[in-house]
Amino acid sequence: MKSKLSPSFAATLALFAAAAWQSDPAVRLLFNNSPAAFNSTLTTYAQGYSTDIAAQSTASFIAPWVVTGRASGQFKRYDEKSSFAVYKTDRGIGEGRQRIVFGADDPFFNCRPHGLEIPTDDFEKEQAGVTGDRFPLMQAKIRTLVAAAYRSREYNVWAKIKAAKAATGGIGVWSNAANDPIREINGEIQGIANDTGMLPNRMVMSLSAWATVLDHAKVLSRRSGVSQDGVTYSDFARMLLNPQIQIKVGMIPYDTAARGLASIKSNIIGAEVFIFHAQDQPDTLDPSFAKSFSTFGRGVDEVKTYREKELMEIAAVDWSEDVQVVSPLAGRRITVG
Numbered sequence: 001m002k003s004k005l006s007p008s009f010a011a012t013l014a015l016f017a018a019a020a021w022q023s024d025p026a027v028r029l030l031f032n033n034s035p036a037a038f039n040s041t042l043t044t045y046a047q048g049y050s051t052d053i054a055a056q057s058t059a060s061f062i063a064p065w066v067v068t069g070r071a072s073g074q075f076k077r078y079d080e081k082s083s084f085a086v087y088k089t090d091r092g093i094g095e096g097r098q099r100i101v102f103g104a105d106d107p108f109f110n111c112r113p114h115g116l117e118i119p120t121d122d123f124e125k126e127q128a129g130v131t132g133d134r135f136p137l138m139q140a141k142i143r144t145l146v147a148a149a150y151r152s153r154e155y156n157v158w159a160k161i162k163a164a165k166a167a168t169g170g171i172g173v174w175s176n177a178a179n180d181p182i183r184e185i186n187g188e189i190q191g192i193a194n195d196t197g198m199l200p201n202r203m204v205m206s207l208s209a210w211a212t213v214l215d216h217a218k219v220l221s222r223r224s225g226v227s228q229d230g231v232t233y234s235d236f237a238r239m240l241l242n243p244q245i246q247i248k249v250g251m252i253p254y255d256t257a258a259r260g261l262a263s264i265k266s267n268i269i270g271a272e273v274f275i276f277h278a279q280d281q282p283d284t285l286d287p288s289f290a291k292s293f294s295t296f297g298r299g300v301d302e303v304k305t306y307r308e309k310e311l312m313e314i315a316a317v318d319w320s321e322d323v324q325v326v327s328p329l330a331g332r333r334i335t336v337g
Contacts, residue, residue: 036304036316043303046142046317050300053150058204058250059157062274063290063323064282065298071111071320075284075293078196078327109284109293109322116152117316118145119308141315142303149300149317154252154268157323161290162272164325167335172273174209174336180218182239188275188332189241195329196287200277202246206269209336210249245275276331289331295320 054060087098118141128137168191171184185203192200205213213219214231222239223231233247250269257264276289284293300317308314325331 036306036314039303039305039315042138042142042305042315043301045139046146046300046303049143049146050150053147056252057150057154058248058252058269059150059154060292060299061202061246061248062161062204062276062278063157063292064278064280064288066282066284066291066293067298068109068111068284068293068295071295072108073284074106074108075291075324075326076287077107078287078329107324109324111293111295111320111322113318113320114153115316115318116145116149117314118142118148119312119314121312138315145303145315145317146300149319151252151254151268153299153321154250155254157292158250158268158270160323161274161325162270162333164290165274165328165331165333167272167333172334172336174212174216177217181213181216182219182222184334185273185275186241188334189245192275192277192330192332193241196277196327198277198287198330199242200245200275200330200332201242202248202276202278204248204250204269204272204274204276206267206272206336207249207251208267208271209273209334212336271336273334273336274331275334277327287327287330289327290323290325293322293324 087100089098091097120138120141124137125134128134168188171179171187173179174181189200192198213236219231219236219239223235233249237243237245237247250267252268253265254268255263256266278288278290279286282288282291297319299319299321301319302317304316304318306314306316
């Protein structure tokens with residue numbers, strides 16, 4: 001008779017494997033048949049540079065990582081029904097408890113592989129010299145690689161978020177001095193609280209939306225007690241229903257022109273404001289607005305290298321992810337015009 005792992009034990013085992021994967025390169029080798037080898041020196045540099053560039057990124061702010069330990073599985077989607085479910089909790093002597101279970105219609109995550117690589121020709125190393133000047137060359141390559149990975153993830157995450165969440169109609173025309181951004185944002189905060197019973201704790205604004213808000217007459221009129229040097233994020237948060245809300249401004253641009261044409265840069269987020277709820281340490285069950293499910297890591301966390309055609313060295317980064325809006329009621333979108 002075959003033994004069967006309980007779902008809870010299987011989940012615990014998967015998370016243990018994920019932790020081992022992240023902490024021990026030897027464990028990663030057991031699952032990796034690629035000729036690429038883990039490069040500890042470049043990984044350390046990449047992790048340091050990632051810390052700097054991650055401060056500008058909003059992808060993991062709106063869709064935080066959920067390490068699952070496996071490529072696919074089920075997660076809890078919070079909709080109006082599940083958000084307001086009331087259960088019969090009393091039980092008779094000897095009777096069982098009411099059970100909360102995954103519904104048959106709860107969706108699945110399906111992590112897909114992602115990766116980028118950058119070559120360094122052997123002659124580039126000769127150009128850099130043989131007296132210790134090669135490492136700055138590799139540092140420059142890694143900066144390019146990591147920046148491209150973050151920018152690409154930023155674009156992909158926001159494309160999925162915007163496709164899944166429509167903007168609230170009738171608001172956001174802040175070019176009109178008569179429309180009050182604070183009142184409209186507070187209306188969305190209250191709407192999320194009414195829909196979910198949770199106060200939204202995060203907000204992302206594009207740079208253009210933030211600039212519009214800062215110059216708006218209705219916002220400036222509320223500046224009593226605020227430094228005349230300008231309005232900070234915390235100053236602005238104190239004008240809102242949740243004065244503790246965390247605010248990030250998206251500033252990462254991307255080139256909208258096809259390769260070979262003159263560059264045309266645009267903000268990845270666009271002229272948007274997103275108000276939402278997110279857990280600091282999300283899992284497959286919590287009601288965060290959006291999540292980035294990942295098998296083992298949290299994006300770019302290691303660099304691998306390998307030789308190609310005996311002419312160049314390749315530096316590569318790999319990760320897996322599936323970005324999904326998990327709790328549509330826990331987020332609101334305002335398109336600013």
